[in-house]
Amino acid sequence: MTLRRSRDVPTLVAAARDGDPRAVARLISLVEDGDTALPDIAAALAPHTGRAAVIGLTGAPGVGKSTTTNELVAAYRKVGRRVGVLAVDPSSPFTGGAILGDRVRMQDHATDPGVYIRSMSSRGHLGGLSAATPQAARVLDGAGCDPVLIETVGVGQAEVEIAGLADTTVVLLAPGMGDAIQAAKAGVLETADVFVVNKADRDGADATYRDIQGMIGLGDRAPGEWRPRVVRCVAARAEGIGELVDAVDAHRSHLVTSGALAARRVRRAEAEVEAIALGTLRARMQDLRTGDTLSTLAREVAEGRLDPYTAADTLLARLS
Numbered sequence: 648m649t650l651r652r653s654r655d656v657p658t659l660v661a662a663a664r665d666g667d668p669r670a671v672a673r674l675i676s677l678v679e680d681g682d683t684a685l686p687d688i689a690a691a692l693a694p695h696t697g698r699a700a701v702i703g704l705t706g707a708p709g710v711g712k713s714t715t716t717n718e719l720v721a722a723y724r725k726v727g728r729r730v731g732v733l734a735v736d737p738s739s740p741f742t743g744g745a746i747l748g749d750r751v752r753m754q755d756h757a758t759d760p761g762v763y764i765r766s767m768s769s770r771g772h773l774g775g776l777s778a779a780t781p782q783a784a785r786v787l788d789g790a791g792c793d794p795v796l797i798e799t800v801g802v803g804q805a806e807v808e809i810a811g812l813a814d815t816t817v818v819l820l821a822p823g824m825g826d827a828i829q830a831a832k833a834g835v836l837e838t839a840d841v842f843v844v845n846k847a848d849r850d851g852a853d854a855t856y857r858d859i860q861g862m863i864g865l866g867d868r869a870p871g872e873w874r875p876r877v878v879r880c881v882a883a884r885a886e887g888i889g890e891l892v893d894a895v896d897a898h899r900s901h902l903v904t905s906g907a908l909a910a911r912r913v914r915r916a917e918a919e920v921e922a923i924a925l926g927t928l929r930a931r932m933q934d935l936r937t938g939d940t941l942s943t944l945a946r947e948v949a950e951g952r953l954d955p956y957t958a959a960d961t962l963l964a965r966l967s
């Protein structure tokens with residue numbers, strides 16, 4: 648059987664760890680599809696995960712996320728690191744690289760075996776970004792990618808979600824988009840570890856830079872707490888990328904030395920476990936609904952033979 652179709656988890660995980668892109672692709676597909684092999688995949692990967700720096704990049708459409716991601720990949724490749732990229736599009740119905748295949752700016756790395764790029768849709772996944780993306784990131788981590796970059800569009804909820812997934816969250820802004828104000832409104836200030844003022848070649852970049860610095864200055868921070876860095880970039884000309892890498896590295900060092908990395912990862916695992924448990928509960932509940940357990944209880948409640956609380960307790964007892 649070819650790797651592309653395989654469901655042989657030990658073989659797939661071993662091949663992915665050897666850097667076989669087909670095995671990585673297959674594992675992510677299984678993860679995306681919520682395949683029954685998912686628990687086995689997670690168990691096989693677990694001992695090999697936790698090494699990658701997970702970096703989230705987010706911002707409004709057109710701000711320069713994919714251009715910046717492309718340049719970051721180039722920077723990390725220059726120092727010999729294997730890089731994984733997940734481009735999550737919350738609005739797109741396409742999965743499996745369909746969009747990214749067309750995205751010219753990422754094509755620089757299309758033939759580099761040290762780079763794995765995958766686009767994912769979060770539409771249709773229960774729980775949106777939070778459902779399949781952490782598992783896909785685990786696949787890349789387990790396959791030896793470090794860093795794992797997670798790029799996603801949006802202002803608002805997407806940032807908050809990505810901040811839950813990433814060790815370091817990079818929020819991109821560009822002059823003239825009212826971004827600084829939008830960012831403040833959407834609560835992005837609390838989630839961003841690094842700000843990029845991209846398109847610094849454009850008028851208004853200095854004002855955006857000052858606005859964001861001003862807002863950071865207003866924030867309450869405990870002593871020793873990370874102060875978000877602001878980096879100016881012209882991603883289209885690969886300018887400022889070294890500074891961005893430095894800022895991300897500095898944040899990572901801060902996380903490690905302060906112990907916050909471990910705390911963040913525990914919080915992340917908490918959300919992950921809770922999401923999986925809720926998913927399982929939902930599936931079991933559905934079984935009870937399609938079987939006649941719920942309808943039998945409901946009939947008894949409707950006829951006054953049982954109270955709804957006792958009925959609910961009976962249902963809950965069947966769930967476990």
Ligand code: GDP
Pocket residue numbers: 706707708709710711712713714715752845846847848849880881882883884
């Ligand atoms: P995304 O939608 O956030 O991924 O943004 P893209 O990376 O696709 O970039 C949107 C557009 O902005 C493209 O036409 C880029 O070439 C352009 N762009 C990206 N970075 C810069 C920059 O630093 N300066 C200027 N002037 N244009 C840029």
